Amino acid sequence: MSSGDALDGSAVALAGVRDFYGEDLATVDQLVTPWSFSVASGYSLLRDPRHNKGLAFTEKERDAHYLHGLLPPVIMPQELQEKKFMMSLRQYQVPLHKYMAMIDLQERNERLFYKLLIDNVEELLPFVYTPTVGEACQKYGSIFRHPQGLFISLKDRGQILDILKNWPEKNVQVIIVTDGERILGLGDLGCQGMGIPVGKLCLYTALGGVRPSACLPITLDVGTNNQKLLDDEFYIGLRQNRAKGEEYAEFVHEFMSAVKQNYGEKILVHFEDFANHNAFDLLEKYRSTHLVFNDDIQGTASVVLAGLIAAVKLLGGALADHKFLFLGAGEAGTGIAELIALHMSKQTNEPIEEMRKRIWLVDSKGLVVSSRKESLQKFKLPWAHEHEPITTLLEAVQDIKPTVLIGTSGQGKTFTKEVIEAMSDLNEKPLILALSNPTSQSECTAEEAYTWSQGKAIFASGSPFPPFEYEGKTFVPGQANNAYIFPGLAEALASQVTDENFAMGIIYPPFKSIRKISAHIAAKVAAKAYELGLASLLPRPDDLCKLAESCMYSPVYRNYR
Numbered sequence: 001m002s003s004g005d006a007l008d009g010s011a012v013a014l015a016g017v018r019d020f021y022g023e024d025l026a027t028v029d030q031l032v033t034p035w036s037f038s039v040a041s042g043y044s045l046l047r048d049p050r051h052n053k054g055l056a057f058t059e060k061e062r063d064a065h066y067l068h069g070l071l072p073p074v075i076m077p078q079e080l081q082e083k084k085f086m087m088s089l090r091q092y093q094v095p096l097h098k099y100m101a102m103i104d105l106q107e108r109n110e111r112l113f114y115k116l117l118i119d120n121v122e123e124l125l126p127f128v129y130t131p132t133v134g135e136a137c138q139k140y141g142s143i144f145r146h147p148q149g150l151f152i153s154l155k156d157r158g159q160i161l162d163i164l165k166n167w168p169e170k171n172v173q174v175i176i177v178t179d180g181e182r183i184l185g186l187g188d189l190g191c192q193g194m195g196i197p198v199g200k201l202c203l204y205t206a207l208g209g210v211r212p213s214a215c216l217p218i219t220l221d222v223g224t225n226n227q228k229l230l231d232d233e234f235y236i237g238l239r240q241n242r243a244k245g246e247e248y249a250e251f252v253h254e255f256m257s258a259v260k261q262n263y264g265e266k267i268l269v270h271f272e273d274f275a276n277h278n279a280f281d282l283l284e285k286y287r288s289t290h291l292v293f294n295d296d297i298q299g300t301a302s303v304v305l306a307g308l309i310a311a312v313k314l315l316g317g318a319l320a321d322h323k324f325l326f327l328g329a330g331e332a333g334t335g336i337a338e339l340i341a342l343h344m345s346k347q348t349n350e351p352i353e354e355m356r357k358r359i360w361l362v363d364s365k366g367l368v369v370s371s372r373k374e375s376l377q378k379f380k381l382p383w384a385h386e387h388e389p390i391t392t393l394l395e396a397v398q399d400i401k402p403t404v405l406i407g408t409s410g411q412g413k414t415f416t417k418e419v420i421e422a423m424s425d426l427n428e429k430p431l432i433l434a435l436s437n438p439t440s441q442s443e444c445t446a447e448e449a450y451t452w453s454q455g456k457a458i459f460a461s462g463s464p465f466p467p468f469e470y471e472g473k474t475f476v477p478g479q480a481n482n483a484y485i486f487p488g489l490a491e492a493l494a495s496q497v498t499d500e501n502f503a504m505g506i507i508y509p510p511f512k513s514i515r516k517i518s519a520h521i522a523a524k525v526a527a528k529a530y531e532l533g534l535a536s537l538l539p540r541p542d543d544l545c546k547l548a549e550s551c552m553y554s555p556v557y558r559n560y561r
């Protein structure tokens with residue numbers, strides 16, 4: 001196509017956003033891809049991950065699809081394949097090897113991959129997701145085998161719509177896009193950040209039940225400022241420094257326009273792991289024209305609020321009785337802080353400005369206070385309260401006297417023994433959330449939180465920690481990770497925490513029941529949509545939870561005619 005034509009607003013309006021197949025009069029001047037569809041059989045069926053069943057093909061299917069001779073005689077049902085794969089996976093000692101084995105399986109046999117992930121979610125999540133996915137991104141160039149999403153680089157300017165059309169799935173419903181600048185707490189990983197949208201979309205399917213073909217991972221390669229990667233002979237991205245300013249904005253705008261033109265108004269664009277100097281602006285810029293969601297700002301806020309609502313049940317009192325101190329005043333920190341303030345304002349009928357006064361943030365320069373206003377980024381301004389400057393976290397804890405301490409700094413080991421002890425001196429049950437990922441960047445470990453607080457802390461973390469025994473009592477740390485929610489409702493998640501969970505000090509329900517949790521959250525979201533008159537499925541089904549469960553992707557092999 002002549003690239004510019006589809007990109008301004010008027011062309012988008014004319015072009016018929018749903019014309020995937022190039023059949024509308026409005027699009028006659030545009031080039032289209034000549035798609036053809038055929039039934040996979042024989043060797044190509046075995047090489048097609050979406051339809052491959054490995055040794056599970058029946059005699060009848062082997063007859064009908066020209067598979068005889070291509071497989072050994074045995075017919076192995078999916079359950080036995082699953083058992084076999086789990087046995088071999090457990091042999092690997094190195095987490096990255098488990099990650100690679102899982103990715104290989106996904107590329108070979110998608111349904112078996114998801115069956116494994118769904119049935120063994122607590123065991124496998126740490127490999128497909130944080131912490132291992134962080135290491136995978138750092139080494140993505142060396143372990144790269146097959147592309148699992150779209151790489152759109154600055155070289156593709158003017159042709160982004162064409163690039164989107166190269167993706168084989170037409171009915172995409174959700175895109176997770178990153179530009180790789182703030183990958184977990186590991187910083188700028190450039191094009192190698194692709195592991196994050198790929199991993200997160202696996203969770204949309206495994207945890208949330210969204211079909212895999214509806215999910216599209218995208219990395220926008222605008223360069224990297226990570227010199228180590230630029231010098232790495234196996235680096236897979238553009239070897240240049242990051243585009244910024246207008247060049248960056250125009251590139252992202254072409255992408256956002258092309259996405260809507262190709263997939264329609266309802267496509268969800270989930271922004272992930274952008275640096276905060278772009279993340280807030282992108283959310284603001286596109287929230288009125290696109291269905292956008294920033295997981296680090298909004299998803300994290302929901303999950304943390306859910307944990308706090310549950311924790312308050314354990315502690316007694318109301319959320320507004322608490323005082324919050326954050327280490328880290330970026331996307332996650334200010335996103336969570338704002339949702340807490342909103343929630344407290346709703347609960348107390350007090351203005352949000354009053355509620356914000358109960359929340360304090362520390363950044364790399366110390367406590368965010370009004371005397372710093374001139375030099376603060378916009379998203380920190382609501383938190384710049386009147387106070388003397390304070391430079392260290394320990395002093396901030398001693399002075400502010402928080403009941404809740406939340407780590408969103410991306411800096412490991414910053415909740416020191418002194419900090420945890422100070423929290424424990426101040427509170428009978430200090431609530432400590434070390435949210436930074438991966439494990440290496442966690443503000444403290446579960447063991448440190450429980451030991452230094454002498455078993456008093458209620459603790460949850462962004463990456464998983466195993467249960468820890470302290471003086472004969474077993475503490476099970478919860479995982480405060482946006483994986484629970486990617487768009488969802490905090491109250492719906494909090495209501496899933498049972499008395500049994502509370503008894504172990506957990507403020508999040510276990511991941512093993514995640515599909516039930518997701519259905520419950522989806523039902524609450526749908527109920528809200530009906531309440532607001534936004535739902536299109538009419539009449540309203542009686543049991544929204546059952547409906548949500550019935551819509552979920554099932555990884556069970558299908559029978560072929």
Ligand SMILES: NC(=O)C1=CN([C@@H]2O[C@H](COP(=O)(O)OP(=O)(O)OC[C@H]3O[C@@H](n4cnc5c(N)ncnc54)[C@H](OP(=O)(O)O)[C@@H]3O)[C@@H](O)[C@H]2O)C=CC1
Binds near residue numbers: 182276328409410482
């Ligand atoms: N558990 C979960 O679900 C989630 C976890 N996270 C994790 O949270 C972390 C932060 O992410 P995000 O908020 O997006 O990142 P940002 O870069 O937006 O924010 C980081 C903040 O930490 C501050 N900071 C950095 N170093 C220090 C230090 N030594 N002492 C005090 N403050 C410091 C920065 O200060 P300054 O502003 O001065 O630079 C900034 O305010 C990451 O590790 C990420 O993995 C993120 C989203 C979800």
Ligand SMILES: CC(=O)C(=O)O
Binds near residue numbers: 183481
């Ligand atoms: C979990 C997540 O989104 C992050 O650490 O960035």
Ligand SMILES: [Mg+2]
Binds near residue numbers: 184273295296
């Ligand atoms: Mg993230």
